[in-house]
Amino acid sequence: MSGSIRLSKPTTTLTLDVPLTSSKSESNRALLLNELGGGKSELKNLSSARDTVTMTRLLDINEHTLDVLDAGTVMRFMTAYLAMGKTERKITGTPRMCQRPIKLLVDALNDLGANITYEKEIGFPPLLFKPFSQQKTNQLTIPGNISSQYISALLMIAPTLPEGLTITLEGDIYSRPYIEMTLNLMKHFGVSGQFEGHTITVAPQNYKSNSYTIESDWSGASYWYSLFALAEDAKITLKGLREISNQGDHAIASIMEGLGVKSTFDGETVTLSRGDILKEMTIDFKSCPDLAQTVMACAAALGVNLKMTGLESLRIKESDRTAAMATELAKIGATLEEHENGLWVLTSPDKPQVSGLISFDTYDDHRMAMALAPLSMKFDCEIHEPEVVVKSYPEYWDHLEMAGVKILK
Ligand SMILES: O=C(O)C1=C[C@@H](OP(=O)(O)O)[C@@H](O)[C@H](O)C1
């Protein structure tokens, strides 16, 4: 694929009839839980996402230095796993990964009895591991509003500790559905934990083998909701999605009702249909931060204004996502501004004044590329570095093409 691709809208009905990729969040948990349980579980429908390919590869090899590339879950989950190990190891990642904070998790693991140090800057990868000595405490306190991945990582290793673990979450709990996904999958593999108020307790227990079929990716499905909302004519059926899902991003189904998309569930299939579009929406993304870019781009193109909260964690993801979206959506005349107390306001143009090709940058961030691509239903678009999508949805451009989007490579 070249340095950029050009997208233009289909000349016939936009039609998707192939399965989505499956969830990298579920896949990466299932892989680690299987490893902790002796590696005998049958995991079906693992994601093709590079983050999952990386997780599989790193659990398989026995090398000193592990490179997670740009996969946040792999960095955080493997850090907890390696911290419990008996050998000296190192973990590193892309330059951006080495700017994503990890001190809260490292401090928590060191309090437990791990021996982790920083190779370069304190608080950031690369990390160096010496063998775990012995459990020093079974009580930890950690802020709940920075990254749920720290909490998921600690929970998954918790039952393997001789004294188990109680984690108290301080402050607001962000990305809570991801913590619940972790506990639900732990339960599937034979380990129970109690989440009451701000406290999660996991007693010492053994993981057991079990088979598990990974669900399709609701975050990946969000782009199809946006494509549907913006297309003149579309017929979209999304497969392998559960109405009662482990993934908090199934919230896209209710959010998109305000942007004119209704969902009808039938077994594991969701069919999209048209509804009314609101003029303005107020949305809290605290539980579903990965949906924010999709919803902002779609709303901007539909002329819907948004008042948003829960966007704090977007700054420390693959890119500084709020800054990146402000820059890119300005290209269709929308403004995204931060107000007091964590409020963000998207002011969308009534009729975007766009002439000619819009050229979108993607900031090494898969979700920038995937969230902006649906704008091609309304404008001719160019997407730079389209290969970034491999992180979570490698088939994205192929699926768009199959659905009828014209792609010039
Ligand atoms: O645990 C997970 O699988 C994830 C948790 C979320 O991160 P934060 O908890 O850091 O918000 C989410 O943004 C990420 O894509 C996947």
Ligand SMILES: C=C(OP(=O)(O)O)C(=O)O
């Ligand atoms: C934030 C994301 O992933 P991670 O933190 O696992 O890199 C994402 O997929 O949007």
